[in-house]
Amino acid sequence: MFNKKHLVLLASAGSITLAGMSTAQADTLEDTMERGAVQCGVSDGLPGFSAPDDDGNWQGIDVDVCRAVAAAVLGDSEAVNYISLNAVERFTALQSGEVDVLSRNTTWTTTRDTTLGLNFTGVTFYDGQGFMVPSDLGITSVDELDGASICIQSGTTTELNLADYFRANDMEFNPIVFDTSEQTVGGYQAGRCDVLTSDTSQLAALRIQLSDPSTSMILSDVISKEPLGPVVRQGDDTWFNIVKWSLFAMLNAEELGINSDNVDEMLESENPNIARLLGQDGNYGEGMNLEADWAYNIISQVGNYGQSFDRNVGMGSPLEIERGINKLWTEGGLQYAPPIR
Amino acid sequence: MSVRPDARPAGHKPPFWRDRAKRALIFQLILVAVVAAFLIYIIGNTQANLEARGITTGFGFLSDTAGFGIGQTLIEYTSQSSYGRTFVIGLLNTLLVGGLGVLAASIIGFIVGIARLSPNWLIAKLANAYIETFRNIPLLLQIFFWYFAVLRTLPSARESMAFGEAIFLNVRGLYLPQPLFESGFGLIPATFIVAIVASIALVMWNKRRHEATGKRLPVFWMSLVIIFGLPLLVLVVTGVPVTWEMPVLRGFNFGGGITIIPEFLALWLALSIYTASFIAEIVRSGIQAIPHGQTEAAQALSLPRKLVLRLVVIPQALRVIIPPLTSQYLNLIKNSSLATAIGYPDLVSVFAGTTLNQTGQAIEVIAMTMAVYLIISLLVSMFMNWFNARVALVER
Numbered sequence: 247m248f249n250k251k252h253l254v255l256l257a258s259a260g261s262i263t264l265a266g267m268s269t270a271q272a273d274t275l276e277d278t279m280e281r282g283a284v285q286c287g288v289s290d291g292l293p294g295f296s297a298p299d300d301d302g303n304w305q306g307i308d309v310d311v312c313r314a315v316a317a318a319v320l321g322d323s324e325a326v327n328y329i330s331l332n333a334v335e336r337f338t339a340l341q342s343g344e345v346d347v348l349s350r351n352t353t354w355t356t357t358r359d360t361t362l363g364l365n366f367t368g369v370t371f372y373d374g375q376g377f378m379v380p381s382d383l384g385i386t387s388v389d390e391l392d393g394a395s396i397c398i399q400s401g402t403t404t405e406l407n408l409a410d411y412f413r414a415n416d417m418e419f420n421p422i423v424f425d426t427s428e429q430t431v432g433g434y435q436a437g438r439c440d441v442l443t444s445d446t447s448q449l450a451a452l453r454i455q456l457s458d459p460s461t462s463m464i465l466s467d468v469i470s471k472e473p474l475g476p477v478v479r480q481g482d483d484t485w486f487n488i489v490k491w492s493l494f495a496m497l498n499a500e501e502l503g504i505n506s507d508n509v510d511e512m513l514e515s516e517n518p519n520i521a522r523l524l525g526q527d528g529n530y531g532e533g534m535n536l537e538a539d540w541a542y543n544i545i546s547q548v549g550n551y552g553q554s555f556d557r558n559v560g561m562g563s564p565l566e567i568e569r570g571i572n573k574l575w576t577e578g579g580l581q582y583a584p585p586i587r
Numbered sequence: 588m589s590v591r592p593d594a595r596p597a598g599h600k601p602p603f604w605r606d607r608a609k610r611a612l613i614f615q616l617i618l619v620a621v622v623a624a625f626l627i628y629i630i631g632n633t634q635a636n637l638e639a640r641g642i643t644t645g646f647g648f649l650s651d652t653a654g655f656g657i658g659q660t661l662i663e664y665t666s667q668s669s670y671g672r673t674f675v676i677g678l679l680n681t682l683l684v685g686g687l688g689v690l691a692a693s694i695i696g697f698i699v700g701i702a703r704l705s706p707n708w709l710i711a712k713l714a715n716a717y718i719e720t721f722r723n724i725p726l727l728l729q730i731f732f733w734y735f736a737v738l739r740t741l742p743s744a745r746e747s748m749a750f751g752e753a754i755f756l757n758v759r760g761l762y763l764p765q766p767l768f769e770s771g772f773g774l775i776p777a778t779f780i781v782a783i784v785a786s787i788a789l790v791m792w793n794k795r796r797h798e799a800t801g802k803r804l805p806v807f808w809m810s811l812v813i814i815f816g817l818p819l820l821v822l823v824v825t826g827v828p829v830t831w832e833m834p835v836l837r838g839f840n841f842g843g844g845i846t847i848i849p850e851f852l853a854l855w856l857a858l859s860i861y862t863a864s865f866i867a868e869i870v871r872s873g874i875q876a877i878p879h880g881q882t883e884a885a886q887a888l889s890l891p892r893k894l895v896l897r898l899v900v901i902p903q904a905l906r907v908i909i910p911p912l913t914s915q916y917l918n919l920i921k922n923s924s925l926a927t928a929i930g931y932p933d934l935v936s937v938f939a940g941t942t943l944n945q946t947g948q949a950i951e952v953i954a955m956t957m958a959v960y961l962i963i964s965l966l967v968s969m970f971m972n973w974f975n976a977r978v979a980l981v982e983r
Contacts, residue, residue: 334940338949341642362947363642393838395759400927400936401944405655409666412656420840421656422850423941424930433930436739437758438849440839480641 274346274478274485275319275535283325286312287345290332290426293451294559294567295351295371304328307370308349310554311476313547314492315347318531318540323547332426333401337362340479347489348477351448353403358477367490369475371559372571372580374468375407376446378453381463383440388467392417397439399423399430404444407470431455445472450565488534495541497583498523499550501574506549509542523586530586541586551581633950648946649674655941657932659848670942677937678959684854684933685920685963691859692919693912696866703871714867722864727925729861734853734929741849744840755834761847762834769828775818782817786810850931854923862919866912873908874900905978913971917964924960934959 278284288296288308296306304312304326313323329345340348341363352358353373354366379385388411398405400423412419422439424430431452434442444452449464456462476493478486499505502520504512512520521527524545525538534540548554552574556562560569573579603609637644649671656666661679664672702714721729739758742748747757755762786809793806822829834844877900885895926933927940934956943952 334944337944337947341640341949357945358947361643363637363640393840393842395840400940405941406945409654409656413666419656421658422930423658423932423936425927425936425940429928429930432735436735437743438739481639 274482275488278319278346282320283327284312284316284319285329285344285346286315286326287329287331287336287339287348287350288312289350290330290428292351292427292448293455294447294563294565295451296328296349305558307554307558308351308474308476310496310548310558311349311370311489311493312347314496314544315489317543317547318488318492318495318536321537321539321543323543333399334425337364337477340364340477343479346478346485351445351474352477353445353472354475355403363480364477365480365486367476367478367486368493369473369581370493371447371474373445373447373472373474375404375443375470375472376449376468377465378434378442378444378449378462379440379465381461385465388465388469389415389417391419391441393419394441395420395422395439397422397424397430397433397442399427399444400425402444403470403472408443411469427452445474447474447559447565447567450559450567454564484534488536491534492544493551494583495523495544495586496548496551496554497574497581498586499541499545500552501576501583504545504550505553506546509545513542519586637950643948644951646951648948648951651946653942653945655945657937658930659851659932670946673942674934674938674955677932677934680932680937681920681923681926681934681959682963684851684858684926684931685923688855688858688862688919688923689916691855692862692866692915695859695863696915697870699863699867700870701874703867704874718864718867720864721860722868724861726857726861726922727928730854730857730925730929733856734849738849738853744836747836747841753831753833755841757841758849759840759846760849761852762841763845763847764831764833765843765845767830767832769830771825771828774825775821778818778821779814782814786813789813848931850926850929853929854926854931858919858922862915862922865915865918869908869911869915870904873904873906876907877903902978906975906980909971909975909978913968913975916967916971920963920967921960 286309288304288306291297292306294306296304296308299305309328312326312328316325317323329339331339331345331348331350336348336350336352337358339345348364349370351371351373352366354369358364359366377388377391385391396408396419398408398421405421405423408419408421420439422433424433427444427448430442430444433439435456442449442452446464446468453459453462453464476489478489498519499509502517502523504520504523509524513524513526515521515524515526518527522530524542525531525540529538531538531540549557555569555572559565559567569579571580573581575582603613634644650669653668653670653673654666655673657664657673657676659680660676661683662676664676699714699717702710703718705711705714741756741758744757744759747755747762749755753764786806789810790806793804797803832843834841834846837843881899881903882895885899886892890898923933924935927936930936939952939956943949946952
């Protein structure tokens, strides 16, 4: 809401102003070890990606990245402080050091990667922008949306894609911009707009939150590419590597057939790739100042990428999103991690 | 002034630290130096930090293409316009709701404030109930109330409430016909201005005549006729060079005409009604601050009741009313930034929201936004102080 948002912004802007010079070259890994917890920025509640469950524990595919980093660094996937951020606050919070990892369904773009003093570490979810419309409207394609009122969440790439797409196709639209995804859905449900647009994964999550999901449908058209991934501050390469390779470890584990259930048996595996990943052959965590069992901790406590996907957004979750382009490269998808070697 | 017997002989100067005026000057200089040093430190530190973190700085982003849409734009705007343009759009939307809010709040506030003093029991109690209800509920909740509870109960676009074939009301907003001016229409505003000037001249002439001869004309009604009658006459003579573009249901929404979006209506209603409850109390207290003896004295001069109010009570009450009224106006304008909660595209929502996030230049954007509110508030303050000085008691 307004007050909180602006407090955070002001506080963050203020801390950039007042912070001592030394923090610029801060050692995030050392700070995290000392604190005993990873400071992780997550969304303001997006089921499947980052949202608290009934017991108040954060769950989701983005949350699993935070947990993986905590498992790799501290050996305990629960040692995470979650900080809920809306779309407008997120980058300032990361820049000012309020969070050390931003894992919050954030699209990787040039501007964000090059001008904000931030680095994207990889892609947790390949997404694209879609549209949700009431079923009784009889709309089947985006091209029928000329003149529609469209609800969007403020501060997202969605806002830009929408304007681009409608201009390119010579169509008009009337944007109604809300602060949080909750308000956006509120506006859609109240009939303030004809269409709600967001990343398709988010639409699936928002749809099941509707009072009656069957009254709305998601159009099959996708108008943009939205690679979502974790973000860290520029200038701390060790930390950058840790976050990057935490995700790669989960992907490699899936590729090698290691999951949280069989990881202990796999310790005995003769496969050299598995032995290297699990720290049985050499210490590949050394370059990141981590212990040899860093990847073992991730897999045993968080699971591999496929498990995380299935549990949070895939068929094992209420969202039931198809794996689609997020399949491993070996199965015809885009998810591909460099080898551990 | 008395001269102390032990005063130093003239010409002998005390050391500067014993001289009160010089001491004061030195302390002020030290304070200025400390503040300046602090500012220099802050600015230098910020720049160094931003550079060390590889964050782009500067105001160059203002000329970059914005690339997003805005729901309500008072001037030409497309997604190809610059970020600088989004600043202007947001500012104009803020000024629109702030200006109309001040106007409506003043009107409602004065009416309710006077009604609260009415000898009619029912009217006084109703005014009282209004004040106590609206000033004791947080503004944000009132905005949500108007937006979600009232405006959202309106019908959908296809089941709009129609008033004639020209005005439509639905959940997407209020649709009004838009006047399209043809050539020759420029004459009408010109006549309007001429009529206003003529009325002012008439009032001044009447005042001088009244003072000289004691005779008066009903100038209020005469001015009214001149100001509205003359342009109307010109309108008819020139053959009404206006056509109306009617709102028509096209596809999803009404097209054509003027659209007043529900976000604006909700924010405007909430701001006006909330602030009016405070203004009403200020007006009441201002009127009650005038001793009853003033009214009695005026009546003893056999002034009619209307003139007692206009010549004796209100001019004195204004002196009490204006300073607190200024604060209420400033509050209203600053409170308009709550717009972001319901998606009205004001300065905070558009510029400090979307633009900030798309460019990531938090310090520049927030500084500009804060400067705007500061400047608007200072201007309003300056005007009200000037007005206050005009109505202030001139002591002779």
